[in-house]
Amino acid sequence: MNKNSKVLALKYRPQTFEDLIGQNIVSETIINSIKVDKVPNAYLFTGIRGIGKTTIARIVAKSLNCLNGIQNLCKEKLCENCEAISNSSHIDVLEMDAASKTGVDDVRDLIEFSKYGPTLSKYKIFIIDEVHMLSKQAFNALLKTLEEPPEYLKFIFATTEIKKIPITVVSRCQRFDLSRIKSSELFEFIKKIKDKEGGNANDEALKLIVKISEGSVRDALSLLDRALLSVEKKNELDLNTTQKIFGYFDKSQLINLFNLILEGNENKVIEEYRKIYDQGVDPKVFINDFLEIIYYFKNINSLTLESTNFSLNDDEFKKIKKISDNVNSEILILFWQFAIKTLGELEIVSNQHLSIEMFLLRLIHLKGITPKNDYKDSKVYEKGKNKETDSNILNKIINKETINQIKNVTQEKKIKPGRQIEPKASVETDIESFQQLIEICSTKKEMKLKYELEKNVNLVKFENGRIEISFNDSLDKDFVKNLSAKLLEWTNQRWIISFSKRQGEMSIKDKEQNKKRNLIHDAKSSQLYKEIIDLFSDAELIDVKNKDKTDTTND
Known part of the structure; x- marks a missing residue:
């Protein structure tokens, strides 16, 4: 293949230790060990993708087998061994991908092959990439050979998942942790x-x-x-x-958006976000970048421009520093918490774009957002009144139960004056308990609602105008909407029906079944039941009913 037709990652793949970047300590250690002839039985290179694990493995193989020796390693004009190793065609250097050969049989073949000495070079070398993919049995088969291999045999392992390799294997290798490139x-x-x-x-x-x-x-x-x-x-x-x-966007846009949020300008916040959205930015990318900006606002005084890894330019760095002087740290922590929660929301909403807009609006309306200089004048912090610290606000908002509740949209609609819909019921009905609600459903012939309330609903809390429930997976999707409409019709008032993460009481049907099981259990303990079983051994008790006290019929 023409070298110029290769992708850049292959075309400029390092061929010598001098070509490597960012791994100077590793290179020096390996070179020194080869020079003093203290080469370990096995090397283990670990680190994130794309930082040179397999590349270093090949360079080590070339360093051990170069015909010119370690002092005069090939750089431009390669010897036969170095050329063959670079092309992955050397007879004594075997490269194996553990992702495709994971079994114990593959390792046994490797061990069998290792019994024969090198053909053309000083060392026979096995390079195993993604070694963590080997099975437990394969690792066990490798242990003895790894600990006491023949003098001519060397192993070089590469992995991105060091924790998946048994400690017994790691302890038999000389481990090198490759760092991210600065x-x-x-x-x-x-x-x-x-x-x-x-x-x-x-x-x-x-x-x-x-x-x-x-x-x-x-x-x-x-x-x-x-x-x-x-x-x-x-x-x-x-x-x-x-x-x-x-699919990235200019950080200055995000900084402007952040500033507009602090100013409480709803229209401009949404307008600025939609400009970003129109650039094709993925909502998850937006939230992650937003988290990054929050981090910079919070820690800007302890950072330098270089430490931001080119995320910010000079102007953006200065702008964040200027704005952050008037923002309290607790507010930024609060923003962080809501951004993290929104990341979770993106997994369950169909229109992620709308979720982001609502997230930004929630930030604007968070209680306690005031610049540092205005704290003494803020109602939240006013002396002599019910004072709340930033941490209290944080805990109150994050732990507030309504965050864990789902309200039906129809309950929040505002009806314009003069167009209010009159309830259908001519006479108001007072509903003071959950049981009374079920009875009214029966009276009004709303059997579907009655069934849902008895079978699929667990009561958490009931009070005038508000019902808090938990539910099972069988609950009808229109249950809240239908129940809200009927409650408005029957009581001439709007009810809030909220879902809770708390389990609540046992459903009516479950209570009945539990009561039935207890009655059957008690009946089976009676003398009468034992006498019946003695007479009819295959009899089965399937139901028990309490006898009416007013019934005077002879047995």
Whole structure:
């Protein structure tokens, strides 16, 4: 294959320790161990994707088997061994993907193959990628050979899930934890690659690519490849274009939105958010970026521009610092809590866009949002009255039971003056208990409602104008709407029906069944039952009824 036709992640894959970025300590340790001939039986490389685990494994294999020795490792003109290892075709260097060969039989074949010495080089080397995918039996089969292999045999393991590898295996390896690549280092690296490829992209676009890659070199090169292919060479790849390509938006928009929330400007908040939404931003990406901005507002005084990993530019950093001077920390913590809750809501709502808008409106209306300078004048903090601290507000809002309740939308509709619908009932009915409600359903021939109340509803709390319930999975989806309408019709007042996470009382039907089981149990303990069973051994007691006290019929 023509090298120029390769994707950037393969084309610029490091071939020597000098080519590696961000793993200097690991490189130096391995080189020194080879120089003094203290090569471990097995290497174990662990870390996130795309930071060089498999690449380092191949470089180690080349370092051990290079015909020129460790002091004169091949760099440009490769020897036969280094060339073959680079192409994954060396007879003494076997690469195995544990994701596809996980069984004990595969490992036994490996061990059997290891009995024969190397053919063309000093060491026979087994490179096992994603080694955590091996089965428990496969690991057990490998243990003895791993601890005392022949002098010519070396193992190199790579994994992203170190915790899934048995400790007995880890303890037999020399472990190296590869770190994420620093943002500044990765930025300089992809900038050089961009120049080599003749790409036309400004620094802000490259910084966004670095941010999205989260310290992974492979991800950064793949994103750069995609970005450069998305624009013609005569056009410069700028930040705005890069944001559109990867579905990200300008952080300054989010900072402006945040400021509008603090000002309490509903219309402008929704207008600003819809501009962001129209750019094709995923709601989850929006919330995660919003959380990131909250973090910066909360901790801006302890951060430097470099520590934000290119998430902010100079102007954005200064703007956040200026706004944060007038925002209390407890408010930001409150924002964080609501943002986390909204992430959960996105999993259950069909229109996530509407959920985000309601989230932003809730932030505006949170009680206690006042700038630091206005605290003494705030009603919430006014001296001599019922004072509440920020932490109290936080606990009150987060723990408020109404957060865990679901109200039917029809209960919240406002009826315009002069157009109020008159209830159908001509005579108001007082309903003072749950049992009375069931009886009225029976009287009014509302058998479906009666059935739902008895079978699928557990009462938590009943008071005038309000019913709090829990329910099972069989509850009709229109139950709340139908019951609300009937209660309005019968009592000439609106009732609030709310759902609670508390279990509540046992349903009417369950109570009846429980009572029936107790009666049958008591009856089976009676002497009469025992006498009947003695006479009719196959008899079965299926029901018990209490005899009417007024019944004078002879037995």
